[in-house]
Amino acid sequence: MRIVLTLLTILWASPWSLLGIFAGLLGLLTGGRARRVGMALEFHGGAVTWFLRHCPNSPMAMTMGHTILGLTDAALDITRDHEWVHVRQYARWGPLFIPAYLYFSTVLWFQGKDPYRDNPFEREAYGDTD
16 A cells, blocks of 8 residues: 555656756756655766756755755755655656746745745745755
């Protein structure tokens, strides 16, 4: 039964995982590296590094479903606990995670708050790693 629940969770988050895998494959084609950690795939280097450096706030890492993109191997090590909270959030929210994340960020921005740090998803992730 546990295997069935695990597979359902992976399937539920799969639309975003596939996007992360696509980005990771581009990274691999441009000199990046990959590894599996638990139920997640981690990619770093190549186009992944370029992508993250051009994102707002230049994150060290970013989670997309069960895929974690990092600037470097060391960045993935540093951010792993935080990013794994996001993996679990994707497992709960599935394809609704990004719309919910953007909704909260937009509302917070209109309220004059920090759309990243005050986002409940980030607060949960930082709370688990602080």
